[in-house]
Amino acid sequence: MNTPNRPPTIADVARQAGVSIATVSRVLNGSTPVVGETAERVQEAIRALKYVPRTAARVLASRRTNTIGLLLPEISDAFFSPMLRGIEAAAREAGFDLLIHVTGEPSSASRAHPPLGEHNTDGLLIFTDSLEADEIERLHMLGLPLVLMHQSVAGYEIPTITIENKDGAFRIVDHLIKVHGRRRIVYLRGPERHEDSLWRERGYCEALEANGLPVDEELIRVGAFDRQTAEAAVGEMIARGVDFDAVFSGDDESALGVFTALQAAGRRIPDDVAVVGFDDVPFAPFLAPALTTVRAPIEQVGREAVRQLVRLIRGEQAEALTLLPTEVIVRNSCGCK
Amino acid sequence: MNTPNRPPTIADVARQAGVSIATVSRVLNGSTPVVGETAERVQEAIRALKYVPRTAARVLASRRTNTIGLLLPEISDAFFSPMLRGIEAAAREAGFDLLIHVTGEPSSASRAHPPLGEHNTDGLLIFTDSLEADEIERLHMLGLPLVLMHQSVAGYEIPTITIENKDGAFRIVDHLIKVHGRRRIVYLRGPERHEDSLWRERGYCEALEANGLPVDEELIRVGAFDRQTAEAAVGEMIARGVDFDAVFSGDDESALGVFTALQAAGRRIPDDVAVVGFDDVPFAPFLAPALTTVRAPIEQVGREAVRQLVRLIRGEQAEALTLLPTEVIVRNSCGCK
DNA sequence: GCGCTTTCTGAAAGCGCTTACATCATTATA
DNA sequence: TATAATGATGTAAGCGCTTTCAGAAAGCGC
Numbered sequence: 112m113n114t115p116n117r118p119p120t121i122a123d124v125a126r127q128a129g130v131s132i133a134t135v136s137r138v139l140n141g142s143t144p145v146v147g148e149t150a151e152r153v154q155e156a157i158r159a160l161k162y163v164p165r166t167a168a169r170v171l172a173s174r175r176t177n178t179i180g181l182l183l184p185e186i187s188d189a190f191f192s193p194m195l196r197g198i199e200a201a202a203r204e205a206g207f208d209l210l211i212h213v214t215g216e217p218s219s220a221s222r223a224h225p226p227l228g229e230h231n232t233d234g235l236l237i238f239t240d241s242l243e244a245d246e247i248e249r250l251h252m253l254g255l256p257l258v259l260m261h262q263s264v265a266g267y268e269i270p271t272i273t274i275e276n277k278d279g280a281f282r283i284v285d286h287l288i289k290v291h292g293r294r295r296i297v298y299l300r301g302p303e304r305h306e307d308s309l310w311r312e313r314g315y316c317e318a319l320e321a322n323g324l325p326v327d328e329e330l331i332r333v334g335a336f337d338r339q340t341a342e343a344a345v346g347e348m349i350a351r352g353v354d355f356d357a358v359f360s361g362d363d364e365s366a367l368g369v370f371t372a373l374q375a376a377g378r379r380i381p382d383d384v385a386v387v388g389f390d391d392v393p394f395a396p397f398l399a400p401a402l403t404t405v406r407a408p409i410e411q412v413g414r415e416a417v418r419q420l421v422r423l424i425r426g427e428q429a430e431a432l433t434l435l436p437t438e439v440i441v442r443n444s445c446g447c448k
Numbered sequence: 449m450n451t452p453n454r455p456p457t458i459a460d461v462a463r464q465a466g467v468s469i470a471t472v473s474r475v476l477n478g479s480t481p482v483v484g485e486t487a488e489r490v491q492e493a494i495r496a497l498k499y500v501p502r503t504a505a506r507v508l509a510s511r512r513t514n515t516i517g518l519l520l521p522e523i524s525d526a527f528f529s530p531m532l533r534g535i536e537a538a539a540r541e542a543g544f545d546l547l548i549h550v551t552g553e554p555s556s557a558s559r560a561h562p563p564l565g566e567h568n569t570d571g572l573l574i575f576t577d578s579l580e581a582d583e584i585e586r587l588h589m590l591g592l593p594l595v596l597m598h599q600s601v602a603g604y605e606i607p608t609i610t611i612e613n614k615d616g617a618f619r620i621v622d623h624l625i626k627v628h629g630r631r632r633i634v635y636l637r638g639p640e641r642h643e644d645s646l647w648r649e650r651g652y653c654e655a656l657e658a659n660g661l662p663v664d665e666e667l668i669r670v671g672a673f674d675r676q677t678a679e680a681a682v683g684e685m686i687a688r689g690v691d692f693d694a695v696f697s698g699d700d701e702s703a704l705g706v707f708t709a710l711q712a713a714g715r716r717i718p719d720d721v722a723v724v725g726f727d728d729v730p731f732a733p734f735l736a737p738a739l740t741t742v743r744a745p746i747e748q749v750g751r752e753a754v755r756q757l758v759r760l761i762r763g764e765q766a767e768a769l770t771l772l773p774t775e776v777i778v779r780n781s782c783g784c785k
Numbered sequence: 786g787c788g789c790t791t792t793c794t795g796a797a798a799g800c801g802c803t804t805a806c807a808t809c810a811t812t813a814t815a
Numbered sequence: 816t817a818t819a820a821t822g823a824t825g826t827a828a829g830c831g832c833t834t835t836c837a838g839a840a841a842g843c844g845c
Contacts, residue, residue: 118566118590120831131795136833143834146793161586166568167513168831170504171800187533189526189730196524199550208563210547213536226545229455231503249498253455367734393526397704399736457801468825473803480804483823505801508830 180227197413256423279437280314299334342368517564534750593760616774617651636671679705
């Protein structure tokens with residue numbers, strides 16, 4: 112804090128109120144009673160001096176940061192806005208500051224050594240694919256409270272918040288088959304090792320099998336939960352003459368790419384190819400046609416993750432696994448009207 | 449940091465390497481040369497102990513937080529994703545952590561006393577409508593580096609990053625008039641006192657006047673840059689039989705609400721009513737019809753704001769005003785095909 | 786009046802680190 | 816050979832706060 116004008120410290124407040132710095136601290140923190148008249152004098156001095164306690168000093172002396180860290184692999188996908196809203200609001204309600212770090216691509220040094228950890232937070236929220244397993248283990252061994260989102264780990268107990276991926280995927284693919292008679296359904300996978308994606312693929316496969324359809328590897332491609340990757344994947348399938356009558360795009364961001372590729376190839380949605388997504392991000396109802404998708408309670412995932420982390424920080428017990436329900440949201444892109 | 453297992457400190461590293469803690473600090477920070485063999489021993493001890501320096505101690509001793517604070521009024525609008533991406537990336541490149549706080553509604557206590565300031569950051573990025581003028585003044589008087597985004601203040605020199613609102617608005621309204629012959633154009637205002645909104649309204653009015661059209665107060669409503677508010681405003685105009693053939697929605701999020709209201713009322717876009725927005729958020733091309741809008745270089749605003757703030761933090765001179773250009777992006781909602 | 790308990794407050798230690806200043810050893814120069 | 820300069824390292828102070836422990840005063844019961 113390189114300010115030319117030195118902000119007031121606790122010593123300035125103590126001097127003005129005519130008490131010790133211990134008393135000022137007590138008034139600030141309510142940790143020990145202070146008689147009314149003394150407390151009044153202290154409050155008045157705080158007001159007059161516009162005193163704001165220095166966070167670093169508090170953290171160092173109390174050994175608590177009052178900060179929650181959040182690690183994300185990226186931030187631009189429309190999926191993250193509602194989740195951030197949920198996390199930010201819940202952290203604030205619980206009296207914690209939120210420090211967000213985006214680790215970036217898989218090769219990024221941040222994944223092995225992120226600038227968030229036991230040194231500057233009371234606990235970490237870790238979104239899937241944002242931190243290496245070794246570092247998760249190190250932090251867990253140190254006893255730093257951790258909560259995983261959309262990811263689980265084997266071998267040790269870290270609370271996990273996730274959603275009903277498989278069930279949601281099963282039901283939306285079942286809808287395509289049963290209600291719209293689709294038989295050649297593409298699945299666009301998410302990023303490699305992305306746990307949500309693995310479960311969604313399993314739901315997709317189970318829906319096919321439950322309806323007596325074979326799982327055709329030619330219909331399973333990589334969309335990486337990314338608009339451009341999905342667009343390229345579908346574009347390539349079309350160019351190679353692969354026969355399909357529906358696309359389950361893995362997430363809504365990919366669905367945008369699917370729309371683009373189909374429209375570029377003159378395929379009508381949903382007449383020629385039905386398209387369904389996953390997540391129900393804010394723009395989904397406004398697409399042309401309005402996207403049929405699985406609603407993931409994204410904001411709720413964020414809120415619940417903070418709740419569990421705060422319990423851990425306070426030394427309470429947290430739920431090992433919190434599974435939030437998904438829901439098929441039928442709009443127009445599947446063929447319903 | 450309530451860990452049952454105490455993480456290693458600099459003293460542990462010093463003991464293991466057989467040097468003083470000052471030498472360890474020097475190796476860590478490269479502030480003073482340390483001979484190769486000694487430095488090697490220190491690095492090895494750091495690795496073996498998996499030592500991570502405690503941020504609070506560094507901040508307190510060095511009087512620098514290496515943290516940039518960002519204040520936003522909200523976070524769920526699609527506008528903020530690209531901006532966060534720009535800010536986050538630029539902060540990381542400059543070696544700063546980013547601490548984000550969302551102040552919430554106008555009545556929120558956070559606006560007067562946010563949990564970000566001189567006590568825990570080296571500088572603040574302040575997005576318009578996120579912090580009260582009194583607090584901006586207090587922080588400025590303390591000498592805390594500040595950069596404003598999409599907002600300016602009179603009376604003292606705080607660097608400002610903003611975009612060509614008026615010019616962009618003028619050109620898109622001009623396009624509606626000149627190319628599509630629209631004569632009854634609605635403007636949906638942003639939140640009260642929102643500077644971008646004021647300039648956009650001015651551009652709107654000037655375009656009308658430049659084309660010999662009167663400014664009709666009945667056509668100026670409040671959309672508050674919010675989907676539901678915009679939907680309600682347009683719905684009310686329709687219910688009251690107000691005649692209009694175009695809507696300039698103020699921002700893209702509001703355009704979603706305009707679309708909804710028009711479609712609910714059986715008005716065809718753009719045949720009956722043309723709709724144009726502002727910002728060119730990621731979903732704009734995918735709407736039905738694809739939204740004609742003014743592209744604001746959102747991510748670049750974020751990047752540039754960090755650049756200027758970092759200059760201030762380093763004691764360098766920053767630009768007083770940075771005005772980034774906007775560009776009309778013609779798609780289909782205005783009537784072009 | 787005496788002894789014990791409770792309440793309130795101040796002094797002091799210390800959280801983990803940075804860095805100024807002092808010291809020592811080595812090298813270069815006169 | 817003596818002196819000065821340079822480089823590397825250690826000691827100690829202190830950043831701003833929290834909290835433990837000690838002491839004083841007041842109140843209560845016998």
